[in-house]
Amino acid sequence: MLDRVFRLFGLHGSSFMAFIVSGGIAGGCAVPGVMASRTLRSSRERTATILTIPFMNCGAKLPVFALLVSAFFPDGQAWMMLLITILSWSGALLAAKFLRSTLFKGAATPFLLELPPYRLPTFRGLLIHTWERTSLYLRKAGTVILAISILLWAMMTFPELPETSREQFEQRRESILAETPEDIEAPAEAAAVEDEPKPVGKLRQQLRDVNAEEARAALMHSLAGRMGMALEPLGSLCGFDWRTNVALICGFAAKEIIVSTLGTAYSLGEVDPEESTSLSEHLAADPRWNPLVALSLIVFTIFYVPCFVTVVCIVKEAGSWRWGLFSLVFNTILAFGAAMAVYQLGSLAGYGVKAL
Numbered sequence: 001m002l003d004r005v006f007r008l009f010g011l012h013g014s015s016f017m018a019f020i021v022s023g024g025i026a027g028g029c030a031v032p033g034v035m036a037s038r039t040l041r042s043s044r045e046r047t048a049t050i051l052t053i054p055f056m057n058c059g060a061k062l063p064v065f066a067l068l069v070s071a072f073f074p075d076g077q078a079w080m081m082l083l084i085t086i087l088s089w090s091g092a093l094l095a096a097k098f099l100r101s102t103l104f105k106g107a108a109t110p111f112l113l114e115l116p117p118y119r120l121p122t123f124r125g126l127l128i129h130t131w132e133r134t135s136l137y138l139r140k141a142g143t144v145i146l147a148i149s150i151l152l153w154a155m156m157t158f159p160e161l162p163e164t165s166r167e168q169f170e171q172r173r174e175s176i177l178a179e180t181p182e183d184i185e186a187p188a189e190a191a192a193v194e195d196e197p198k199p200v201g202k203l204r205q206q207l208r209d210v211n212a213e214e215a216r217a218a219l220m221h222s223l224a225g226r227m228g229m230a231l232e233p234l235g236s237l238c239g240f241d242w243r244t245n246v247a248l249i250c251g252f253a254a255k256e257i258i259v260s261t262l263g264t265a266y267s268l269g270e271v272d273p274e275e276s277t278s279l280s281e282h283l284a285a286d287p288r289w290n291p292l293v294a295l296s297l298i299v300f301t302i303f304y305v306p307c308f309v310t311v312v313c314i315v316k317e318a319g320s321w322r323w324g325l326f327s328l329v330f331n332t333i334l335a336f337g338a339a340m341a342v343y344q345l346g347s348l349a350g351y352g353v354k355a356l
Contacts, residue, residue, distance in 0.1 A: 010100025023056035044104035054306035055092035060255035071280040072294040238339040239293035296343040304335035
């Protein structure tokens with residue numbers, strides 16, 4: 001049914017299923033979407049589909065969108081999610097048209113639907129296929145994926161805070177504990193009847209604040225933090241500061257990490273992507289954030305580099321590391337250009353305010 005529509009953009013009707021699995025209906029995953037492109041017979045259409053699949057709104061991007069939409073577009077959340085879906089589809093189809101007009105020139109493949117014979121699967125066959133896929137994933141997870149995960153963790157951890165800085169945070173904790181140390185062990189029932197906030201609650205909150213500030217300082221001092229600050233002049237063209245840059249760098253591992261990294265960068269401690277209310281309120285109250293910056297970040301998140309697992313899958317399905325590297329570069333350039341256009345044009349139009 002959609003072959004004629006997809007043909008306008010140089011794709012095949014069978015590409016539709018790959019887009020849907022990847023998050024065409026928000027909540028999928030790009031990895032099975034890339035694998036679903038195996039049904040395409042033409043290598044040109046297949047590669048163009050593989051390279052544009054990451055533009056779909058996979059389940060890992062949804063926590064980022066939910067965070068920003070709830071913070072800056074509370075009165076039009078449904079419309080914003082619809083706009084995000086339209087943007088992802090439009091960007092994917094236009095990018096596919098560009099790729100088919102430049103790198104993958106050639107006539108479109110006629111639509112041919114072949115129905116294979118259907119047989120009831122056997123339990124033995126199920127076990128064999130399950131073992132093959134599980135062992136394949138374990139080999140990937142234990143090699144390349146594990147290596148890049150360790151690398152990203154090291155970038156966010158090292159170099160560690162200087163000893164003098166850690167001593168200062170430790171002294172602050174000790175001074176808090178020295179005020180009323182007996183309150184920490186006080187039973188909750190003893191303070192529950194009082195109208196005033198419990199002393200133990202105050203102390204724990206102060207300790208959490210100190211721990212969060214230490215985590216933020218450590219992130220700033222790490223290699224990832226230094227990269228974020230170094231990229232700040234470039235990121236400012238899209239309205240991003242160093243915290244957002246660090247979150248986007250870490251999002252290369254998995255997009256939901258953007259939420260937890262922002263929580264650390266804003267001294268809120270570890271933030272669960274599914275429970276990001278406090279971070280949402282903090283961003284909404286921050287003077288450096290506004291709906292235009294949020295929209296710019298949404299656009300950047302839609303189009304920028306896919307997660308590393310997807311890159312590995314692209315390399316395997318496309319048959320060459322050059323297409324994985326091409327996806328990294330092409331997607332990031334496209335995301336930066338689109339986000340910069342949104343932010344700069346919006347600023348010129350006077351939309352850099354708290355309400356759009």
